[in-house]
Every structure is written in C-alpha cells, then in structure tokens.
Amino acid sequence: MNPSSELTGRFDAMAQGLPRSHPGWLADLRRECMQGFVSSGFEGSAGRHWPLASCLAGRTLKPGETGTLDAAIPGAYQLTSAHSLVFVDGLYAPHLSRVKTLPDGVIADPLSRVLETDPESLRMPMEHLLDRNNHPLSDWVAAWFYDGVYVYVPPRVQLECPIQIVHIHAGNSTMVSHRHIIRLAPGAEARVLETHVSLQTATGFSGTTREILLAENAGLHHYTLQCGVGDASHYGSVHVGSERDARFHQHHLALGGGRSLAETGVELGQNSSCELDGFFHAHGKRHVEINTLIEHVAPHGSSREHYRGMANDQARGVFNGKVVVYPHAQKTVAEMQNRNLLLSGEAEIDSTPQLEIHADDVRCSHGVTVGQLDAEAIFFLTSRGLSETEARTMLSFAFAYEVIGKIDQAEQRQQALNALLATLPQTDIRQDWL
Numbered sequence: 001m002n003p004s005s006e007l008t009g010r011f012d013a014m015a016q017g018l019p020r021s022h023p024g025w026l027a028d029l030r031r032e033c034m035q036g037f038v039s040s041g042f043e044g045s046a047g048r049h050w051p052l053a054s055c056l057a058g059r060t061l062k063p064g065e066t067g068t069l070d071a072a073i074p075g076a077y078q079l080t081s082a083h084s085l086v087f088v089d090g091l092y093a094p095h096l097s098r099v100k101t102l103p104d105g106v107i108a109d110p111l112s113r114v115l116e117t118d119p120e121s122l123r124m125p126m127e128h129l130l131d132r133n134n135h136p137l138s139d140w141v142a143a144w145f146y147d148g149v150y151v152y153v154p155p156r157v158q159l160e161c162p163i164q165i166v167h168i169h170a171g172n173s174t175m176v177s178h179r180h181i182i183r184l185a186p187g188a189e190a191r192v193l194e195t196h197v198s199l200q201t202a203t204g205f206s207g208t209t210r211e212i213l214l215a216e217n218a219g220l221h222h223y224t225l226q227c228g229v230g231d232a233s234h235y236g237s238v239h240v241g242s243e244r245d246a247r248f249h250q251h252h253l254a255l256g257g258g259r260s261l262a263e264t265g266v267e268l269g270q271n272s273s274c275e276l277d278g279f280f281h282a283h284g285k286r287h288v289e290i291n292t293l294i295e296h297v298a299p300h301g302s303s304r305e306h307y308r309g310m311a312n313d314q315a316r317g318v319f320n321g322k323v324v325v326y327p328h329a330q331k332t333v334a335e336m337q338n339r340n341l342l343l344s345g346e347a348e349i350d351s352t353p354q355l356e357i358h359a360d361d362v363r364c365s366h367g368v369t370v371g372q373l374d375a376e377a378i379f380f381l382t383s384r385g386l387s388e389t390e391a392r393t394m395l396s397f398a399f400a401y402e403v404i405g406k407i408d409q410a411e412q413r414q415q416a417l418n419a420l421l422a423t424l425p426q427t428d429i430r431q432d433w434l
Contacts (some may be wrong), residue, residue: 004038011143023119029126034143040136071096074166077195079411082164083108089169089204090146090176100161105154108163111179114150122150125181125211128241135263137235141177141207148179148208153218156187162409164193167206169232169257174204181211184218191221193412198257202230210238214246214272221249223412227256227419234259240266240274244298247273251407254280254288255419263291270298278307279403281423282315282347289318296329305336308403310396311347322354323364330359336366341373341399343392393424 011034015027069088074096078084085108086096092110102108114122126142149165165180182192196206214220226234234257240248246269254260266274274294282288288311294303309317323334340349353366373395381391400420407413 008034008038014144019116022115023123025123026115026119026126030143033139037136037139037143040139069093069096069168069170073197073199074168077166077197077415079162079164079193079409079415081411082162082193084164084166085110085149086166086168087147087178089171089174090178090206092147102161103157103159105152106157106159107150107152109150111148111150111181112146121152122181125183125213126179128211128213128239135235135237135261137207137261138209138237138263141209141235141237142179144175144207145177145179145209148181151180151182151190151192153184153188153190155185155215157185158188159190162191162193162412164195167194167196167208168199169197169202169204169206169228169230169234170199171202171204176204176206178206178208179211180208182220182222183213184215184220186215187217188215189219191409192223194222194224195415196224196226196228196234196236196257198226198228198230198232198234200229202228202232202257205233205235207235208237210236212238212240212248214240214242214248216243217245218243219247219249221251223251223407224253224262225416225419226254226260226262227422229256229422231258233257235261237263238265240264242267242269242272242274244270245272249275250277251403252276252278252290253404253416253419254278254282254290255416255423257286259287261289261291263293265293265295266303267295267297268301268303271300272298273302275303276305276307277403277406279400280309280317281312281400281420282309282317282349283312283423284315285313286315287318288315289320291320292322294323294334296323296325296332296334298326299328299330299332301329302333303335305338306403307337308339308341308399309349310341310343310399311349312343314344314346316347317349319349319351320354321352321366322356323366324356325359325362325364327358330361332359332362332364334362334364338366338368339399339402340368340370341396342370343373343396389425396424397421 074086083100084098086093280288311317319338321336325332338351351368378391404416
C-alpha cells in the first residue's frame with residue numbers, strides 16, 4: 001500500500017471514532033484539509049529537512065495518557081498569575097490545569113468542550129485557514145487535530161490575567177495535533193502564552209495551528225516558548241487576520257526539542273500594526289526554521305520584525321522573511337532585521353529576507369547579518385579572569401537578550417532566560433552576571 005492510501009485509510013478510521021455530536025461541516029473541513037495534504041505530494045514537498053513520510057511513519061496517530069505524569073513537571077512551567085490549560089501528549093489534563101476566574105463573557109476553554117456546547121462559534125475561524133496557501137503540515141494538523149483551546153474576549157475588555165497553554169510532550173513515537181482559535185472583539189486586549197516542553201522521553205511529532213482574528217482596535221500579545229531536552233519534532237503555524245487599527249505583537253523562542261518549523265502569517269488592515277520578535281538556538285544536529293509572511297493589504301499599516309538566531313555544533317538554522325505591500329497599501333512602514341551567530345565551524349544559518357512592494361509611497365527596509373562572536377570581546381573577558389567558555393556564554397547570552405529582554409512580564413521573561421541558559425555551555429559557570 002502506498003503512503004497516500006495508507007494515510008487516507010488511517011484518517012477514515014480516525015474520523016469514524018470522533019464524537020457523533022461534532023457538526024457535519026467540521027467533518028467536511030477535516031476531509032478537505034486531508035485531501036489538500038495528500039495532493040501536495042507530501043513526501044517531498046517540505047524539503048529535505050522535513051521529509052514528511054519519515055516523520056509520519058510508525059507514529060501512533062492518537063493522544064497519549066495524562067494520568068502518570070508527575071504534576072510537578074507542568075507546574076514548573078505554569079505562571080502563577082496565568083489562567084493555564086495543560087495538555088499532555090495531546091490530551092487536556094484538567095487535574096493539572098490552573099483555572100482562574102475570568103471576566104464575564106471571556107472564554108478560555110478546551111476546544112473539545114466548545115465543540116460540544118457552541119460549535120458554530122468555531123466555524124468561521126476554522127474555515128479561515130482554507131483561504132490561505134498553507135504548508136502541508138498545516139493541512140495535516142487541521143485534519144487530525146484532537147483538541148486545542150478557544151479564546152474569546154468580548155468588546156472593550158482588557159484582560160489582565162494572561163492565558164497560558166502548556167503542552168507537555170512526553171510520548172515515544174506519538175503524533176499529536178492541536179488547533180487554537182483566538183478571537184478578540186472590537187477594542188479588546190489580551191495576552192496569550194504558549195509553552196511547549198519536550199521531555200527526555202519525547203521522540204514523536206507535535207503540530208499546532210493558531211487562527212487569530214483581531215477585530216477593530218483589538219490588541220493581542222502572543223508568546224510561544226519551545227524548550228526541553230527531548231527529540232520530538234514540532235511544527236507550529238500562526239495565521240492572523242486583523243481589521244482596522246488592530247495590533248499584534250508576537251515573541252517566538254525556539255530553544256529545545258528536535259527538528260522545528262514555525263510559520264507566522266499576518267494580514268494587516270488599515271492603520272493596523274504588528275511586531276514580530278523571535279530567537280532560536282540550534283545545537284547538536286537540530287534543524288530550526290522560522291518563516292514569516294506579512295501582507296500589507298490596506299494603507300497606513302506598519303510592521304517590524306526582529307529575529308536573531310544562533311547555531312552551534314552541527315546544527316542548522318533557517319530564517320525566511322517576506323513582506324508584501326499591495327497596490328492600495330500606501331503610507332506603509334515596514335522594517336525587517338535578522339541577526340545571526342555561528343558558534344562552530346560546522347554550524348550553518350541561512351537567511352532569506354524578501355520585500356515585494358507594489359505601492360510607491362512606502363518606507364520599507366531590511367537587514368541581515370551572519371557572523372561569529374567578536375574575538376576581541378572574548379580576549380577582553382578572558383584577560384579579566386573568565387574562562388573562554390564563560391566568555392563565550394556571556395556574549396551569546398547578551399546576543400539573545402536583545403530579544404528575550406523585550407518580554408515585559410518578569411515571571412515569563414525569567415522562564416525564557418532559564419530555557420536559554422539550559423542550551424548554553426554553562427557547566428560550573430558563575431551566574432552573578434545575570
């Protein structure tokens with residue numbers, strides 16, 4: 001049996017086991033996404049670093065179990081001030097989650113629960129994904145997802161309590177998929193945090209798609225932290241639609257796991273803005289890739305991207321950034337910066353910035369650097385008593401802090417710094433300089 005037939009058969013078996021209460025439009029949507037995945041020629045479509053057939057081969061296409069996980073593991077990553085929902089190998093774990101009282105009208109529930117109580121509220125944002133030119137893995141996640149989170153913030157509500165989604169990846173050869181839907185009504189503001197933790201035992205694949213819809217004058221801060229020591233592969237995509245005067249700010253940190261690919265696509269309405277900050281540290285033989293696409297479709301929009309990356313050992317990092325300014329998007333301001341460090345002779349980082357401009361009254365720029373640590377700075381630090389390892393760690397930390405230091409919430413920033421330090425050669429190192 002060829003891979004396409006095998007996957008289609010397994011999909012049909014999975015679909016028959018889904019709750020009968022799910023609406024018919026969702027079943028049709030899943031099948032359409034699965035057909036898109038198969039028709040993409042998935043075996044080679046993702047490139048040599050994402051051989052999808054080998055990623056899927058031998059995987060258990062169902063969630064794992066949550067009962068045996070030590071509660072201290074997710075607890076170490078949950079922020080004390082956040083309303084947190086915990087998923088373990090694909091399953092929502094209510095006994096590990098920390099549910100706080102939210103303002104009237106605010107929803108932050110597992111997607112499976114909303115599908116039982118109010119499925120029609122999900123139809124429009126889920127169908128929104130079909131209108132985009134997706135990576136095959138985005139179609140895969142949309143077809144196979146078991147659960148996720150639905151966030152809705154009513155008009156003019158400024159949500160002070162952050163909403164945190166904690167994904168614990170512990171399983172061996174498991175493959176799990178999630179969809180998160182985030183909707184902000186006019187004038188609403190919120191902060192959504194995602195923490196993906198790959199444990200030592202994790203060797204499977206996890207995929208997460210997010211559909212984010214921002215109404216007029218809405219503002220969202222979205223954070224993703226990928227950390228841990230396991231070898232699980234991770235794919236994540238963010239699709240943002242914004243109306244007039246909307247604001248979107250994202251921090252993406254890829255600091256752990258095995259192979260990872262993160263895609264962010266933002267469509268900016270009139271006078272709307274987005275800021276994308278990101279950092280990755282590829283080490284060992286890992287492959288880390290970040291792709292961004294910002295589309296200015298209306299006038300007076302602004303976008304700023306600031307991504308940094310480090311690669312060590314035999315690892316490879318990739319950054320592909322593209323900004324498209326459509327003909328009617330006059331008065332657009334767009335800036336893209338990508339700075340990279342190679343920490344070994346065998347490491348590799350590829351950077352491809354692109355500006356596609358179809359309007360004449362705009363201010364757009366981009367800049368890219370790929371270099372090494374400053375030898376004079378290393379000499380300066382070692383001449384004052386530090387070892388070369390300590391000097392290189394301090395300089396690498398300072399390079400990363402240009403992005404991580406922008407996280408304004410102290411507890412969340414410290415969590416990201418701890419995850420960064422875990423990837424650096426810090427044996428017996430003094431940390432008083434932090």
